[in-house]
Amino acid sequence: MSTTLVSRSERPPAAPGTGARRLTERAFRIRESGIIVVLVVFVAVTASVQHRFLNTTNIQFILVNTTVFALLALGETMVVISRNYDLSVGSVLGLSAYLSANLFGQHRGIPIVVVFLAGLGIGLACGLLNGIMVSAGRVPSLVVTLATLYIFRGVDILIVGGKEVVASSLPGAFLNIPKATVIGIPDLAIAIAVVIGIGAYYLRSFRSGRELYAIGSNPDAARLAGIPVGRRVFVAFTVSGAIAGVAGVLWAAQYGTIDSTAGTGYELQVVSAVVVGGVAIFGGSGSAVGAALGALLLNTISSALYVLGISPFWDQAIWGFLLIVAITVDRFIAVRLAIALRLRGGRHE
């Protein structure tokens, strides 16, 4: 049941084009299928032990919990594909979550859309800073975003201090966003799936999107080929920040209580999701859909551990172990894929 839910909402549209393009499409699809296979096997094994894992409520829980991470994974994918990293996403999320949710308390009756836009704006500003420093400054993004991870979080703590935004100051309609469902599927999951689909389509079908892959594969060659590397990377970071900003608003809607610690530690989880999702850590390949599936897989694993009631002291160890297994399996698939592609490539060229 979870398989059809996933594939129905997340299979990308078939892309037109040359044989090589069709090949790449197929490559991505095989990669994503790999993750889906792991997901299905995992769910099947868990459900056989605890059948309640697959009931409607639990699936809704998992999907809603995944939304924030799937969004962050989308932004991170764009950045990682271009051979960069954005470690500041957790801090941006926290800053945006507090500042935008706080608007409800400061301005009674403010439309929810405006609050989302505010979150987007905050994230955009942070992403802009990252983007300028990385692209114009030509400095390693790992260092820059590690620095902004500290700086944005520090700003957040300074602004928030010991205050918190509480659920009673948030409108019911806002808090209801993660809870609304249509025929059992959370609205939020559908909305995020659409966003991911748009992101995936952009990365594959728009020239600027595909140029990110070129930049990630070989930045110097890309530059020589006339690709405006600086501009593309700048946009990637700005979008990643904007997405993190929106994710912050959704975070606020989900949890209802926001203080200065929101989003702490998310960066490592997002990078894990992206890597598990098949995005190469050195750039040049991977798909947004894969990354979102990676986020889904990791959240499913978390949920399974808790539903199975495995002693809580074992959670982290199992999580770490499964992460390594997931990375290994994906690497295995990638290697087989590369061999297969090389063989086919010889015939098609």
Add this chain to the structure above:
Amino acid sequence: MKLRQTAWLTSGLAVVSVVLAACSSSSSSSSSSTTSSAAAASSGPASSSGSGAALKTGLKVFIIPKNLGNNYFTTADSAKTDGAIAALTALGETGTETSGTAATPASQIPAIQAAISKGANVLIVSATDPTALCPTLTSAMKRGITVITYDSDAPTCRDMFINQASTAQIGTSEVDVLASELGDSGDIAIVSATASATNQNAWIGYMKQELTKYPKMKLVSTVYGNDDPTTATQVTQGLLEQYPSLKGIISPTTVGIAAAAAVLDTAKYRGKVLLTGLGTPDSLKKYVADGTIKAFILWKPQDLGYLAAYAAVEWASGKINGTQGQTFSAGRLGTFTIGADKTVLLGPPFTFNSSNINQFNF
């Protein structure tokens, strides 16, 4: 050219942000340093158990909560809420709140060491770990610094501990509240904070004891939310799936109860799985209003901080030495008696519910 400008811009940004940060004053530090030194000449107010001598003034007091940026501690410590620093100012002392931001010993210890270096006479600490702070606190006590713990104890290396309520009572009252809501029967679970938190484990111990009074109630599971909303949410959801017969949840942690409330605040669970625990009124007002939570427990953090401040000054002035039965006055809170193990209790835990929650703003 673009590179140079950008580099200068960024370096400038970095420098400006550091300078700005340096200039921003900590919201909770007292500005009474000048006034207190002026008042130092005169003797302090309020005397206590009849020994006649007045309380010392001009003491340098450092309040070191588990972490900064924590709503509970900000309420307990700041002058604005009539917490610890308000009491210190009234007594003519200098009160400063300092700590790290990570709620770990590694983050708290440098702040304690710095306070000692800055000439602290008194340390009021909420311990991030019951033993890891001991080497530092013991060396402080050896230098004649008064070390008082509040909220979370480090039993072997402090002069006195100011406890918000009797550990036993905090545990038992939460069970009693849930039992009365459930009609004394049903499966319940506990959503705790971190597995190694001493106060959590102590309270849970008493909860299990109290549960023996209700033979028809059963504790099916204890899970750990690690004081992180995402984890707390997931463990609560896990409980709901694993135990479909679950009737109640106790979460003795403010982060845990808020996260659990958000999960239970749906038509499916509201009123069917009852929630109680320790929480701050502001964060739970919505859930009390819509019935997700009927009643929960806490105390007034500002009173805890206020009492800790008075106790610390009394000790530092040599008026009390922790002997069981000694009494002292704590300003607006009245008189207190020292209990066993050099502990002072603030009072019984307070039950919040729909009839009184709107009177509180913290």
Add this chain to the structure above:
Amino acid sequence: MSERLRPLLRWETGLAVVVVIVGVVGASVSPQFLTSNNLFNLGLSNGEIAIMTLPMTLIIISGEIDLSVASTLGMSSALLGVLWNHHWPMLGIFALIAVVGLAAGAVNGLLVTRLGLPSLAVTIGTLALYRGIATILLGPNTVANFPTAYTNLGVNAVPGTGNALTYSAALFIVLAVIFGVVLHATPFGRSLFAMGASAEAARFAGIGVKRIKTILFMVSGLVCAVAGVLWTFRLNTAVQNNGLGLELDVVAIVLLAGVSIFGGKGSIAGVVLAVLAFAGLQNALLLTNFNQEASGIVTGALLLLSVFGRNLAALSGQLRRWIPARPRP
């Protein structure tokens, strides 16, 4: 090699200047800054982190990264607690911890070199795995009854240093010298730079890349296990969350030292200076009325300054050398 050293030397000099500035400003702002007692505190709070930066430097220079350092520290601490609780003799415990540290590093190394997995991702996994093992070992328990002979290293300074030098700081100095010699004056060290610059080229040059990287990870595991023992004794506490979150601080210090995240560049001298700058700055700020809520901003700002300052120096040098005809920007 002097080619590689030249731009670096400029960075180390800059760092040295920063350290001096921190020292001078710190002393002027707070009379307690340069006291032996404060230096002792500095060593206590930063000794283990400093020790962990040394193998991290070698790993990053060779083109990899190890984010599991803090979790290895935690696992070693938990092991120490559990075994002590079971009345093992201390020397036996030390031996087992050393073995476990080496094994933890070996797991990282093998996953990276034999399975070809990216070290960033792998060590995020082992970060969780090793912390999880620490939690399994200790559960909710705390062990706090270690013999004073050992816990005294958190209380007493190394004799003869005027009460200023902690044992962990002393160990850091010793290890820094060893690592410095290995990195800068042995063929092994040179091969690390080669690997970081290009793993392919290094392999063709006959360097045993896989074997060496595995050794580096094992050394990191061992060193972090030792740091875990020091940490536990200093606090007289073994608990599952010892060292939580330290990995980013370690990486930040190494980056501040001028070690390139891409590999192939860096120096131990830089790391020592970076440790002093980082720790000194935080310590000085604590001694003033600086709002600790903003301490993260300081770390981030330092990092930015480090990377932009270095880039400025290096790039303007390069421009001058390669494009002489271009008008100066």
